[in-house]
Amino acid sequence: QVRPQPVYDVIVVGSGAGAMSAAVVAADQGLSVLVVEKSDKYGGTSAISGGGIWIPNNHYFAEKGGKDSYDKALTYLKASTDGKIDEERLRAYLEYAPRMIHYLETRSRVRYAVAEKYPDYYQHLPGSLPGGRSLDPELFDTSLLGDEYDNMRKPSPTTLLMGCIAWTARHAHKAMSREFGWRLMILGLIARYKLDFKWRRKTKMDRRAALGASLIAALRRSLMDRNVPLWLNTDFRELVVENGRVTGIEVVQGGKKMTLQARRGVIFGSGGFEQNQALREKYLPQPTRVSWSATPPGNNTGAALEAGQAIGAATDLLDWAWWAPTIHVPGEEKPRGVFAERAFPGAIVVNGLGKRFVNEAAPYLEFVDAMYREHQKDSQSIPAWVIFDAHYRFNYAMGPLMPAQVSPDSRLRKEWLNTVYWKADSLDGLARQIGVDPAGLDATVKRVNEFARTGVDSDFARGGNVFDRYYGDSNVKPNPCLAPIAKGPFYAMRLDAGDIGTKGGLLTNANAQVLHENGQPIPGLYAIGNTSASVMGTSYPGAGGTLGPAMTFGYIAARHIASA
Ligand code: FAD
Incomplete structure (x- = not known):
């Protein structure tokens, strides 16, 4: 007897911030959505990151009286990407990034605040701002996840105050730069943690999550609100293509191969290839080592990149990473x-x-x-x-x-x-x-x-x-x-010459559709985050320059699928 194939409108591969944002938006568009994640924990590198997102012209900054504009940001992005990125993609980013975060803020559990003093990275370039484009996640109460919190990839205790107390990037910066009032702020954080008697009886860790963990917890809770299934231990292997259109994926789960049908589209949000030594040696400058990468071991090994290449997808920037010592x-x-x-x-x-x-x-x-x-x-x-x-x-x-x-x-x-x-x-x-x-x-x-x-x-x-x-x-x-x-x-x-993820991958257009080498979109296939060649080219324009685009093109992909 042949078991029926599971069928969804949209299958999202990976469970980082871009992938889960796409899944939230797709579900809101009335589409049936499945998220598949290879590891036994959801969240990917996004969960252990700072969770910062770089969103020019965002509403948080505007509400505080900050001045930014689409044109100013375009000037900056054109200069930082040195004219090497298709302007349509840059424009799509600038148009949809503020809409994406406004959408998530009003429709989901995701909450941000502006890091007003965090400057754009290239102050010498026209259109740069001394602050206001980088957003920092608010703290998130992880008790809202119930047992599902156990399945989340946890950040290193070193990102927490005293190894157990959640603090935002804004808190950390105030303490590090010894701004006026920093001692009082730390005392406040400690007091709030200690006075949470109920939670203290349960665990030493703070009830609240900060940084990337806050973002991922909020997105996971948002998927739970929408009853979107997330399958862990489900390893994407190959694309299913019929008449030139991607119609599903093959995965391995519990040692067994399975075909999953995607009626409307597949979204790759499965990270880059930084955890694959052979691909590092093939594409990145030498010397290069997996062990220099600050990303979770074993997660992002480039399966989506290779599957895309196998069906003729174009690639770009494969010799680049989001470098960090x-x-x-x-x-x-x-x-x-x-x-x-x-x-x-x-x-x-x-x-x-x-x-x-x-x-x-x-x-x-x-x-x-x-x-x-x-x-x-x-x-x-x-x-x-x-x-x-x-x-x-x-x-x-x-x-x-x-x-x-x-x-x-x-x-x-x-x-x-x-x-x-x-x-x-x-x-x-x-x-x-x-x-x-x-x-x-x-x-x-x-x-x-x-x-x-x-x-x-x-x-x-x-x-x-x-x-x-x-x-x-x-x-x-x-x-x-x-x-x-x-x-x-x-x-x-x-x-060491480390990284926080690779930044080259499948080439996409302004709709996040993967392009064939012949320049045409491959029907049914989308790529976001580090699976795609970064819209930022070889630059890193500001804090949040990787997650901002991942979530924005996730939003764009989901809406494009719904409207197609
Ligand atoms: P990920 O978040 O890694 O998600 C990919 C997921 O796909 C993983 O869970 C992986 O297991 C899964 N996957 C992989 N292969 C398969 C497969 N075959 N089948 C199914 N699932 C698969 N960037 C910022 O913008 N702002 C920051 O503040 C920031 N801080 C950082 C701090 C640190 C310490 C680090 C290490 C990184 C930081 N970054 C930051 C970089 C950022 O975290 C990454 O660039 C980003 O998370 C990549 O997102 P992604 O969705 O492409 O991949």
């Missing part, structure tokens, strides 16, 4: 991204020659891109080394090292010495331990110490714009991103 910590399943700390005053990054090669405070994509460019010259910049002194160590965090004033060396894990950090009484001794040229390092530090005194980095202009200074220490003068490296002991940490 990472630090490996023994015993942790993935490395940690180094996003903010590079801008703190008193830490510099050098290559094997002991030379700086980039503005340390630069956006993370440009930082790793510079590692690769420099490495091509002399094979000395992957890995790179971040160097700081005892003054920095006392006051600021670096990767897993919390400031020594709260976590002195004596309290660090023993196995971290010479694996996560290196330490010596002199810069010369430090350089020799890590295999960096001592004379080069000495000359660099002398030069940077002079920059710290004058406040002007004549080599790389660090701290020269509002983006750099966002993570600087406003109490440090004359330049909040520069301080001398003078007080021993001295420290070094290794930075």
Whole structure:
């Protein structure tokens, strides 16, 4: 007896933020929707991310009196993507991103607030804003998920205050930059956590989720509100194509192959290929390692990319990732991204020659891109080394090292010495331990110490714009991103050329339809998020530049399917 094939209008592959946004919108359009997720947890990289979304011209900023416009944002995006992205796609993004977030805010459980002070990443480009386009998720009460919370991919406790208290990116920034009132704010967060007696009896973890976990929890609850099924442990393998149209997918579930029919469309929201070493070696610049990626191990291995290619889909940007330097910590399943700390005053990054090669405070994509460019010259910049002194160590965090004033060396894990950090009484001794040229390092530090005194980095202009200074220490003068490296002991940490996902993939049009190599849309097939070649091209225009487009093109795909 042949079992009937499950039939849905729309099948969404993957359960990251883009995929689940698409599923919510498709369900609201009256379509029957199924979400399939390969792993035993839903949420993907989106769940462990900051959850920030970059939405130019959004209503939150406007309501606070902020000034932005479609035209201004288009000027900025055209400049940052360097004319290499089809303008129709850029326009679709700018038109629908604010509508998408307004829709989710009013129709679903998703809630955001504007991070007014988070600047666009390229302050030198026309149309950039010093803040107002990046949105930060509000805290979400996970008790609303019931048992389904157990199936969610959980963020690392390191993203939580004291390893257990949820805080937003706005909270974290206020504390990190020691803005007025930050101590009171922390006390408030701790008090609210402690006074939640009912939840405290259940678990040490906060009832609330923040960042990407908040976004994913809110989207999952929104799917539950709509009775949209989400199948875990269901691995997409191949597309089913009939007469040139995608009509379904083949999956493996519990070791068994199954065909699922999609009457109206298949939406790939199954991430990039960053967890596939063979594809990394095939497409990304070398050297490259899965173990440098800050994304969940084993999830995103590029099955959708290969299935699309197998039916003639066009691709783009396959040699690009959303680069971010990472630090490996023994015993942790993935490395940690180094996003903010590079801008703190008193830490510099050098290559094997002991030379700086980039503005340390630069956006993370440009930082790793510079590692690769420099490495091509002399094979000395992957890995790179971040160097700081005892003054920095006392006051600021670096990767897993919390400031020594709260976590002195004596309290660090023993196995971290010479694996996560290196330490010596002199810069010369430090350089020799890590295999960096001592004379080069000495000359660099002398030069940077002079920059710290004058406040002007004549080599790389660090701290020269509002983006750099966002993570600087406003109490440090004359330049909040520069301080001398003078007080021993001295420290070094290794930075790898990591990523937070790949950004190349299936080429799509303004409707998120996958294009065939002949330029025509492949009927029934859509791609969003890191499965698609990014609408941002080789740029990262602002915080939330990956999730914003993933959710926006999810919204667009769902509506296009409904209207087709
Ligand atoms: P994912 O969210 O990874 O979702 C893909 C899902 O598809 C996964 O669950 C995966 O298991 C599933 N899948 C894969 N293959 C299959 C298959 N064959 N069958 C079925 N399912 C499959 N970006 C921002 O914009 N803002 C931020 O604040 C931000 N912060 C970040 C912080 C960190 C620490 C990291 C690591 C990343 C951050 N990013 C951020 C990047 C962002 O998280 C990713 O670019 C984004 O989540 C990618 O979304 P996606 O939907 O394409 O993939």
